[in-house]
Amino acid sequence: MNVKRKIISCSISALVTMVTLPAFADCSALPDFSQLRSALSGAITPAAGANGGLGFHMWGTLVANDGTVCAVAFSGSQGTSQWLGSRVISAQKANTANDFSVGHNATPSGSLFPTGLALSTANLFTAVQPGGSLYGLQHSNPVDTAVAYGNRPAFSGNGISTANFNPGPSSGSSFGTPNDPMVGQRVGGVNVFGGGLALYRNGAKVGGVGVSGDTSCTDHMVAWRVRNALGLDQLQGVKGVADAAHPDNIIFDITANADGTGGTGQAPNGQGGVGHSAGGFGHPKCLNNPSDAAVAGLPPVK
Numbered sequence: 001m002n003v004k005r006k007i008i009s010c011s012i013s014a015l016v017t018m019v020t021l022p023a024f025a026d027c028s029a030l031p032d033f034s035q036l037r038s039a040l041s042g043a044i045t046p047a048a049g050a051n052g053g054l055g056f057h058m059w060g061t062l063v064a065n066d067g068t069v070c071a072v073a074f075s076g077s078q079g080t081s082q083w084l085g086s087r088v089i090s091a092q093k094a095n096t097a098n099d100f101s102v103g104h105n106a107t108p109s110g111s112l113f114p115t116g117l118a119l120s121t122a123n124l125f126t127a128v129q130p131g132g133s134l135y136g137l138q139h140s141n142p143v144d145t146a147v148a149y150g151n152r153p154a155f156s157g158n159g160i161s162t163a164n165f166n167p168g169p170s171s172g173s174s175f176g177t178p179n180d181p182m183v184g185q186r187v188g189g190v191n192v193f194g195g196g197l198a199l200y201r202n203g204a205k206v207g208g209v210g211v212s213g214d215t216s217c218t219d220h221m222v223a224w225r226v227r228n229a230l231g232l233d234q235l236q237g238v239k240g241v242a243d244a245a246h247p248d249n250i251i252f253d254i255t256a257n258a259d260g261t262g263g264t265g266q267a268p269n270g271q272g273g274v275g276h277s278a279g280g281f282g283h284p285k286c287l288n289n290p291s292d293a294a295v296a297g298l299p300p301v302k
Contacts, residue, residue, distance in 0.1 A: 053218025
């Protein structure tokens, strides 16, 4: 009996140590909550160019290089001014772009991308469709819902985990504030449509930004402007799958299949379906799609 008590005591001590250790990521290397909120609000209605879409308010999330959430904000007057479901989606997008992009000195000698590779979430759409080289990627690395919503499981006869020591459950009023339950935690998640971009400083990847709350095509446009406003688009030669000035830009090259199916994306009264992406990194067009000129006219990376 004494042995059992000692084992339980040691387990609890180990868990307490785990949850009290400082986070690995340094969020001080990224913009803070107020800077994110300001950039997000300013990006919805740009001074030049059109974002397209529905003209809705947005959620934005910043994650550090190890996926730790550093800030969550919204552009509206309150949390319910934008789609509630888009809060976690914005975190998924930030996590995905950070997870599947690399910067300078991150690839081995002889790599096809010796200076690094930046992939936006928009660039992943085609490859994850049935038959694609990354089919199933969107089901990997699932969101930790306890982190996403600040829920805390009750103690039970099945044992304890670090989640038992997390404060919670959180009030919905904390969502999108400096006290959002995701902040300081790694929420995970993979998202494969527009709105997520890796963040770069002097060519080194320092995290990711995710935006959600409108069409996925517009989310990408807003995320791009947010990254630019925060000054974290310093790719400095990091390559992508789009043009050199916009390496991880959204690509609208999906056309109908040879049999005439697909290729219309989300256009009203369209056939739907995926269609064929000439370059393999295409994204379907959306309702009130941003014009080609607006997409090409996004601020070039530095």
